[in-house]
Amino acid sequence: MEVIAFWILAVIVGAAAVFVIAARNPVHSVLWLILSFFTSAALLVLIGAEFLAMLLVVVYVGAVAVLFLFVVMMLDVDFVELKQGTLQYWPFAVLIGLAFFAEIVMVRTVGVGTRLEPSPGADSNAEAIGQVMYTDYLLLFQVAGIILLVAMIGAIVLTLRHRPYAKRQNIARQTARRRADATELVDVTPGKGI
Amino acid sequence: MLDWTAILETVAPETLLVAVGLLGTLVGAFLKERFARVAFKLGALALFAAAALAVYYWEGGEAFGGLVTTNPFVNFAKAVSFGVAGVALWIADGFFDRHGTLRFEYPLLMLFAAFGMGLTLSASDLMTLYMGVETLSLSSYVLASFHRDSPRSAEAGLKYFVLGALASGLLLYGASLVYGFTGSTNFEEIAGSEMGIGLLFGMVLMISGLAFKVSAAPMHVWTPDVYEGAPTPVVAFFSAAPKMAMMVVFANVMFTLFGEAVDDWQLIIAIISGASMVIGSFGALLQNNIKRLMGYSSIANMGYALVPVAAGADIGAPSLLLFMTIYVIASLGMFAGILMMRRTGGMVEDISELGGLIRSRPVVTLALTAILLSIAGIPPLAGFWAKLDVIQAGMAAGLLPLVIMLVIASVVSCYYYLRVIKVMWFDEPMEEFQSADPSVALTVVVCGLLMFPGLMVFIGVLGGWTDAAAMGLAN
Numbered sequence: 001m002e003v004i005a006f007w008i009l010a011v012i013v014g015a016a017a018v019f020v021i022a023a024r025n026p027v028h029s030v031l032w033l034i035l036s037f038f039t040s041a042a043l044l045v046l047i048g049a050e051f052l053a054m055l056l057v058v059v060y061v062g063a064v065a066v067l068f069l070f071v072v073m074m075l076d077v078d079f080v081e082l083k084q085g086t087l088q089y090w091p092f093a094v095l096i097g098l099a100f101f102a103e104i105v106m107v108r109t110v111g112v113g114t115r116l117e118p119s120p121g122a123d124s125n126a127e128a129i130g131q132v133m134y135t136d137y138l139l140l141f142q143v144a145g146i147i148l149l150v151a152m153i154g155a156i157v158l159t160l161r162h163r164p165y166a167k168r169q170n171i172a173r174q175t176a177r178r179r180a181d182a183t184e185l186v187d188v189t190p191g192k193g194i
Numbered sequence: 195m196l197d198w199t200a201i202l203e204t205v206a207p208e209t210l211l212v213a214v215g216l217l218g219t220l221v222g223a224f225l226k227e228r229f230a231r232v233a234f235k236l237g238a239l240a241l242f243a244a245a246a247l248a249v250y251y252w253e254g255g256e257a258f259g260g261l262v263t264t265n266p267f268v269n270f271a272k273a274v275s276f277g278v279a280g281v282a283l284w285i286a287d288g289f290f291d292r293h294g295t296l297r298f299e300y301p302l303l304m305l306f307a308a309f310g311m312g313l314t315l316s317a318s319d320l321m322t323l324y325m326g327v328e329t330l331s332l333s334s335y336v337l338a339s340f341h342r343d344s345p346r347s348a349e350a351g352l353k354y355f356v357l358g359a360l361a362s363g364l365l366l367y368g369a370s371l372v373y374g375f376t377g378s379t380n381f382e383e384i385a386g387s388e389m390g391i392g393l394l395f396g397m398v399l400m401i402s403g404l405a406f407k408v409s410a411a412p413m414h415v416w417t418p419d420v421y422e423g424a425p426t427p428v429v430a431f432f433s434a435a436p437k438m439a440m441m442v443v444f445a446n447v448m449f450t451l452f453g454e455a456v457d458d459w460q461l462i463i464a465i466i467s468g469a470s471m472v473i474g475s476f477g478a479l480l481q482n483n484i485k486r487l488m489g490y491s492s493i494a495n496m497g498y499a500l501v502p503v504a505a506g507a508d509i510g511a512p513s514l515l516l517f518m519t520i521y522v523i524a525s526l527g528m529f530a531g532i533l534m535m536r537r538t539g540g541m542v543e544d545i546s547e548l549g550g551l552i553r554s555r556p557v558v559t560l561a562l563t564a565i566l567l568s569i570a571g572i573p574p575l576a577g578f579w580a581k582l583d584v585i586q587a588g589m590a591a592g593l594l595p596l597v598i599m600l601v602i603a604s605v606v607s608c609y610y611y612l613r614v615i616k617v618m619w620f621d622e623p624m625e626e627f628q629s630a631d632p633s634v635a636l637t638v639v640v641c642g643l644l645m646f647p648g649l650m651v652f653i654g655v656l657g658g659w660t661d662a663a664a665m666g667l668a669n
Contacts (some may be wrong), residue, residue: 139195139258143313143325146212147332150306153219154336157299158351 051126197207203255207244214240215305222298234287237301241280244511263318271442271664279435286427288631307333311439316498317408320379350423365403371396384529404501411469421489430529434522463504471498505591511664513583527641534630567646570611609647
C-alpha cells in the first residue's frame with residue numbers, strides 16, 4: 001500500500017517539477033511548483049516526518065510560493081526573452097544533473113544508509129521537536145525571536161516613510177465634528193449664485 | 195525548571211539589555227518621535243548598567259544546560275564593549291538631530307547589537323555562538339545604512355550585508371562540519387574530541403567567518419567602504435564595541451573550542467595576523483578620507499591583536515585584553531574627534547580639513563594627538579605599553595617573524611598617523627569648525643587623557659584586571 005502511494009506521489013512530484021520549467025506561462029510554473037511542494041510534503045508524511053511535511057506546506061506553499069506568485073504577477077518580466085539562449089547552458093545543466101544523480105546513487109549504495117528513528121521518546125516528531133525546543137533550547141528559541149524582531153525593526157527603519165501629504169482617517173476628529181463646523185447656510189439671491 | 199540564579203550569574207547584562215530593548219520598542223511604538231532623544235540617553239544608561247552588571251557577576255557561571263558559560267575573561271570583554279557602546283550611543287544624538295534622523299530605533303538597534311555581542315561572548319555552544327553573531331550582524335547592517343537617503347550609507351549597508359551574509363554562511367558551514375565530525379555542538383565536548391581532517395576543515399571555515407567579523411585580512415575588504423559610508427556615530431560604535439567583543443570571541447573560540455589543537459591553527463592565525471598588518475599599514479598610506487584611514491588602521495590593529503591570539507591562551511590572553519581595551523578607547527576618542535569636524539555645510543571628512551586645528555581648538559588637538567600617537571605606539575603613551583605587551587607575548591610564544599612584521603608595520607603606519615598630526619599642527623588654518631556637542635568634546639578629551647603618561651597608573655590597574663580576567667580563562 002505504501003509502495004503504491006509512494007510511486008503515485010513520486011510520479012506526480014517528478015511530472016510537476018518538469019512542468020515548472022516547461023510551462024510557457026510563468027504563473028502556471030508557480031502553480032506547478034506549489035503542486036510539487038504539496039506532493040513532497042505528502043512524501044515526507046510517508047516516511048514519518050509529519051512535522052517537516054507541515055513546515056513545508058506552511059513555509060513553502062504558504063509563504064514562499066505565494067511570494068513567487070506575487071512577484072511573477074506584479075513584475076512585468078518578459079520570460080520569452082529571458083528564455084532565449086538557454087540552450088547553450090544545456091551541457092552544463094546535464095553535468096550538474098548527472099553529479100546530483102550520482103550523489104543520490106552514492107547515498108543509497110555506499111550508504112550512510114542508516115535511517116534514524118523518526119521520533120525517539122515521543123509519540124510524534126512534532127512532539128519530540130517541541131520537547132527539546134521549549135526546554136533544552138529555550139534560549140536559542142527566544143533569541144531567534146529577538147533576531148526576527150531586529151529584522152522587523154530594521155525593515156521599518158529602512159523603508160517606512162511618513163508622507164505628510166498622505167490622507168489618513170482620524171476617527172476622533174471625525175466623530176467630534178459637528179454640523180456647524182462643516183455646513184453653512186447661505187441665502188442665495190436668485191440669478192446671482194454664490 | 196529554569197535555574198534563575200545561574201541565569202542571572204551568567205547572562206544578567208544580556209537579560210537587562212534585551213528587557214530594555216523590548217520595553218523601548220513598546221514605548222517607542224506609542225510615543226514615536228517624542229521618545230527619540232530620551233531613548234538615546236536611556237539606551238546608553240542601560241549599556242552602562244549592563245557593563246556594571248558584567249563586572250558585578252565577575253566570576254560568571256553556566257546556564258541553559260551548557261548553552262552559555264561565562265568567566266572573568268568574557269566578563270571583562272563584556273564590560274568594555276558595553277561601556278564603549280554606551281559612550282558611542284551617548285554622543286550620537288547631536289549628529290542625528292542635525293541630520294533630521296533622530297529616531298528611537300537607533301538606540302534600540304544598538305541595544306540589540308550589544309545583546310548579540312554579549313550572547314556571542316557568553317556562548318559555549320556553536321548554536322549560541324551563531325545566534326549571537328547573527329543578532330549583532332543584523333543590527334549592524336541596519337545601523338550602517340541608517341541614513342537611508344544618503345547613497346553612501348545605503349551602499350555601506352548593502353556591501354556590509356552581502357559580505358556579512360557570506361561570512362555568516364562560512365561560519366555556519368564550518369560549524370556544521372565541526373558538529374558533523376565531533377557529534378556535538380558543545381565547546382567542551384568538541385575540545386575533547388580528536389582532531390581530524392574534517393574537523394580541521396570546519397575550523398578553517400569558522401576562522402574565516404570570525405575573521406570577517408573582526409575585519410582581519412583577507413576578509414577585510416568591507417571595512418574601508420563601510421567606515422566611509424556609514425554615519426560617523428555608527429562607525430564610532432563599529433570600530434570599538436563589536437571589535438572588542440568579536441576579537442575576544444575569536445580568541446575564546448580558538449582557546450576553548452580548539453584549545454587542544456594549537457599547533458594546527460597557530461600558523462593560520464599568524465598568517466591572517468601578518469596579512470592584516472601589511473594590508474592595514476600600506477592601504478592607509480594613500481587615504482585622504484579620515485574615516486577610510488581609520489578603517490585601514492583598524493585592519494592593521496586587528497592584525498596586532500591577533501598576535502596574542504596566535505600565542506595561545508596561557509601567554510596571549512592578558513595582552514589581548516589589554517591591547518584591545520586601549521585600542522577601542524583610542525578609536526572611540528578618534529571617532530568622537532571626527533564627529534567634531536562640522537562646518538556650516540555639514541560634516542567634512544577629508545584629512546586636509548583638519549588644517550591648523552591647534553589654533554582654534556588646542557585642547558582637542560592635544561587630545562587627538564595623544565590618541566593618534568598612542569595608536570601609532572609611540573612611548574610613553576598607553577598604546578606603546580599595550581603593543582609592547584603584545585610583542586612580549588609573541589616573543590614568548592616563539593613567533594619571531596610575526597613580531598618583526600608587527601614592528602615594521604607599526605613603523606610604516608606611523609607615517610599616516612603623523613601626517614594627520616602634522617596637518618593639525620602645522621598646516622594653514624582652515625575655516626573654524628562649528629562648536630561641538632559638550633559630550634563629544636568631553637569624550638575626545640577623556641580618551642586623550644587616558645592615553646597620556648600622566649595616567650600611567652591606568653595601565654597598571656588595567657593590566658591587573660586583564661591578568662585577573664585571563665586567570666579565569668585558565669581555570
